Amino acid sequence: MARVQLRHIAQARSGDKGNTVNIALFAPTTEIYDVFLKEVTAERVKEHFTGMVEGEVTRYLVPNLKAMNFVCRGALGGGGSRTLRVDNLGKCYGSNLMRMEIELGRHG
Template sequence: MRTQLRDFCGYRAGDKGDTSDVALFAYDDAGYELILREVTAERVKEHFGSLVRGEVVRYEAANVRALNFVLRGALGGGGPRSLRSDNLGKSLGGALVRMEIDVLDRSVTPARRPRPDVSWADTIIAARVG
């Protein structure tokens, strides 16, 4: 079975110079084991293609069921120098969870994330837009 990381992972990206840090958060032990096995530095490097020119290093934080990926040469030269509209790479977390992985063992069912319900936002907007 193939599935996207977005279905069971949280994410956040930040910047330092021309380096992007992208963290990936699993929601239970099964999910953590799955990303530990499937989301290698090599796969992440391949996934980002031309967005990341340099190496990718993976770090583990088992205490919070998370992986942190350090992407070198990922920000078009660094925030104040980059021509990209997303010069700080804030969207790279979302780009990472677009990755598809194989769930080999069907007995492993990582907790799945629900999709957003923003009906409260629709209500607010509708009351203000004719």
């Protein structure tokens, strides 16, 4: 069993609309996607973004692409033109999610 950051085994894309951030996470194999199903939950993503995402996090599965899409509400301090944050766009959220650690190899 190994603890690994997502950046070593996955790819992500992210963006924003208003005060909502969208993050797509892509697994390279079906086996890793199956681990993501158990390890990368909406609750864990919300916890990972503590202090940044104030609203609900919803996970949508896209199994034919070995992907999942997270919609994070209340994530930009009111939106790009209203927030006082230095980085007011959702692009950074994909990179930030890549720092999340999961257990690889414990699921069978």
